[in-house]
Amino acid sequence: MIERLPETMTARSRQGELIFPNGLIGCPTWRHFAVEEPGDLPGLLLLRSLDEPGIEFVVAPVAELVPDFLEQLAPNDRATLAALGVGISEEVELWVTLSVHDDGTVTANLLGPLVLDFGRGCGTQVVLADSGWGTRHPLVTE
């Protein structure tokens, strides 16, 4: 049980732009994002669409939320991520979008995480269909 943002969350500068060549799943026109850091919540990032005003995501690194996430994945999903460089290149990281719901619960979309390649400045959203994770993994509950 974690009761606060992990202190190990790094504040490495990630600011810049990311291109998702295929957009996000179901949203193929959301391709270009500005990457910003919310100053008072280190470790998180904001992805602000440069294609459509008002589209903004708060994202968190999977490794900080579920430290053994990669080990828990089904082999097929792990291979999918490895092919994209996750766990292989230090500049390729797995992040998730966060949502808040009417009851105040904050959830993470671990079914469809984002592979962010900060070295090349690009990203891809994948669906990890075989590992049992959902789009509403609870992070903060009442």
Add this chain to the structure above:
Amino acid sequence: MLVLTRRTGEAFVIGEGIRVIVLAVEGERVKLGIEAPREVPVVRSELLAVVEAANRQAAGTRTQVLERLKRVFTSTSRSSRLPS
């Protein structure tokens, strides 16, 4: 829509790099094998709809997420927690 009839063990090809094989037919379930380049994502369509809905939901809650997290992590209350 192109409609094909295939028997168990038969296949069809999409483009130059995707091959779909009928492995078994069990009642109302059809087991398919798919050979595709690694860069071609193969995903059950119902999962795409779920992820799209999650994307659209997350895209509009930036301010609320940040405010909620700030409240949680600046509060001295122990009532809100991050389950691992």
